[in-house]
Amino acid sequence: MNERHIVTSFDRDLEGIQATVIKMGGLVEVALSDAAKALKAHDVELAEKVRKGDRQVDAFDQSIKTDSARLLALRSPTAGDLRTVLTVMEISSHLERCGDYAKNIAKRTIAMAGSGDIDDSLSALGRMARFVEAMIKDSLDAYIQRDAEKAAEIIERDLEADQIYNTLFRSLLTHMMEDHRNITVGMHLHFIAKNIERVGDHATGIAEQTIYLVTGELPEDDRPKQDKTSLAFQESDE
Amino acid sequence: MNERHIVTSFDRDLEGIQATVIKMGGLVEVALSDAAKALKAHDVELAEKVRKGDRQVDAFDQSIKTDSARLLALRSPTAGDLRTVLTVMEISSHLERCGDYAKNIAKRTIAMAGSGDIDDSLSALGRMARFVEAMIKDSLDAYIQRDAEKAAEIIERDLEADQIYNTLFRSLLTHMMEDHRNITVGMHLHFIAKNIERVGDHATGIAEQTIYLVTGELPEDDRPKQDKTSLAFQESDE
Numbered sequence: 001m002n003e004r005h006i007v008t009s010f011d012r013d014l015e016g017i018q019a020t021v022i023k024m025g026g027l028v029e030v031a032l033s034d035a036a037k038a039l040k041a042h043d044v045e046l047a048e049k050v051r052k053g054d055r056q057v058d059a060f061d062q063s064i065k066t067d068s069a070r071l072l073a074l075r076s077p078t079a080g081d082l083r084t085v086l087t088v089m090e091i092s093s094h095l096e097r098c099g100d101y102a103k104n105i106a107k108r109t110i111a112m113a114g115s116g117d118i119d120d121s122l123s124a125l126g127r128m129a130r131f132v133e134a135m136i137k138d139s140l141d142a143y144i145q146r147d148a149e150k151a152a153e154i155i156e157r158d159l160e161a162d163q164i165y166n167t168l169f170r171s172l173l174t175h176m177m178e179d180h181r182n183i184t185v186g187m188h189l190h191f192i193a194k195n196i197e198r199v200g201d202h203a204t205g206i207a208e209q210t211i212y213l214v215t216g217e218l219p220e221d222d223r224p225k226q227d228k229t230s231l232a233f234q235e236s237d238e
Numbered sequence: 239m240n241e242r243h244i245v246t247s248f249d250r251d252l253e254g255i256q257a258t259v260i261k262m263g264g265l266v267e268v269a270l271s272d273a274a275k276a277l278k279a280h281d282v283e284l285a286e287k288v289r290k291g292d293r294q295v296d297a298f299d300q301s302i303k304t305d306s307a308r309l310l311a312l313r314s315p316t317a318g319d320l321r322t323v324l325t326v327m328e329i330s331s332h333l334e335r336c337g338d339y340a341k342n343i344a345k346r347t348i349a350m351a352g353s354g355d356i357d358d359s360l361s362a363l364g365r366m367a368r369f370v371e372a373m374i375k376d377s378l379d380a381y382i383q384r385d386a387e388k389a390a391e392i393i394e395r396d397l398e399a400d401q402i403y404n405t406l407f408r409s410l411l412t413h414m415m416e417d418h419r420n421i422t423v424g425m426h427l428h429f430i431a432k433n434i435e436r437v438g439d440h441a442t443g444i445a446e447q448t449i450y451l452v453t454g455e456l457p458e459d460d461r462p463k464q465d466k467t468s469l470a471f472q473e474s475d476e
Contacts, residue, residue: 069320070320078311082311089327173425180415187411
């Protein structure tokens with residue numbers, strides 16, 4: 001791009017920040033994976049580790065924000081470069097929120113310790129966690145490769161994540177209706193499912209930033225939602 | 239501050255952005271208030287207005303981010319001024335998320351249309367909405383006045399918001415346990431309560447930014463939580 005008259009310095013600085021984003025992404029993936037493992041194995045110790053580990057994710061976010069601001073101040077980028085820096089900051093925010101969700105799953109795992117289980121819901125939650133974890137990983141790959149097509153695929157995959165969530169939600173609701181004793185645990189598990197589903201939304205958010213970066217335009221905000229039945233739980237909080 | 243060698247231009251630009259943040263805050267307050275009204279009156283039309291109105295909140299967020307980046311690029315601020323711009327961007331993100339919550343409450347109101355009510359939960363939700371709405375308003379006032387003491391008060395008030403939420407949650411859970419037919423509506427209302435409670439968290443987030451701006455340090459991340467009973471729903475997703 002023509003505006004990159006100070007191409008080397010800007011790019012070098014940006015690369016440093018992007019390396020931090022990738023490291024942060026790796027940390028978030030591990031946190032999600034560990035949170036799912038701790039949930040399934042009722043492993044309070046591992047859950048505690050995830051809960052505490054979120055501080056490091058937050059510290060990465062802070063450092064990315066500060067470094068990005070310094071880069072803006074130092075290099076005064078315009079047009080595409082300015083967009084790039086804004087994108088890095090937004091992606092960092094998305095990852096920070098994913099870290100929060102992993103932490104919340106861990107906190108619930110600790111709160112639920114010893115209070116039983118519903119059917120095979122923990123396995124289903126584990127599968128769902130792996131699904132959105134891969135979405136996060138691929139959304140960061142798409143970002144690094146500036147691959148708008150790959151990013152668009154992730155947005156499509158979020159529909160599937162929503163579907164998995166809806167199925168799980170209905171199953172939990174059925175168990176709660178069938179037996180009162182499932183209600184409290186069912187609520188916990190449902191919140192966990194919701195947290196996992198939200199990670200998928202953030203992977204979509206990261207993918208949207210990549211599309212914005214490559215094409216200069218954000219995709220339409222109102223993504224199609226799978227579930228249109230009234231009173232169905234279309235759990236998009238965005 | 240000594241580093242403000244280009245004080246007038248920077249301050250003038252910053253004032254413009256801050257004016258937008260305040261406008262955005264006003265919009266979010268109205269959205270929350272309308273969402274609560276629509277919920278209580280089962281007013282689908284008003285809920286639809288809130289749902290659609292969130293686009294404007296998102297547009298404000300986008301414009302604040304872009305203007306802040308331009309300001310950074312143009313004025314190359316350092317130290318305190320750099321912090322100020324980062325703070326504005328963070329506050330905008332918090333408000334954007336509050337807008338999402340108002341929208342989500344509106345979407346649930348639409349989904350719940352015609353499906354009854356539980357006890358006086360809608361009134362309780364309305365009170366809770368007004369409580370956090372005031373927190374948002376005051377957190378922005380504290381920010382504009384650079385009042386760290388006022389900001390610290392808001393963080394205290396979030397404990398009360400959490401308490402209101404916990405009480406409401408237990409009441410909903412009881413109704414769900416007593417009568418199966420309450421389970422589905424109870425889940426909706428509970429998610430709405432959760433959304434309102436999260437607005438309080440974001441008011442706290444804004445307050446924390448003010449403290450950071452004034453003192454240079456963020457308050458401790460792990461805020462005290464009121465409810466420590468095991469299996470209690472300490473619904474902090476952060």
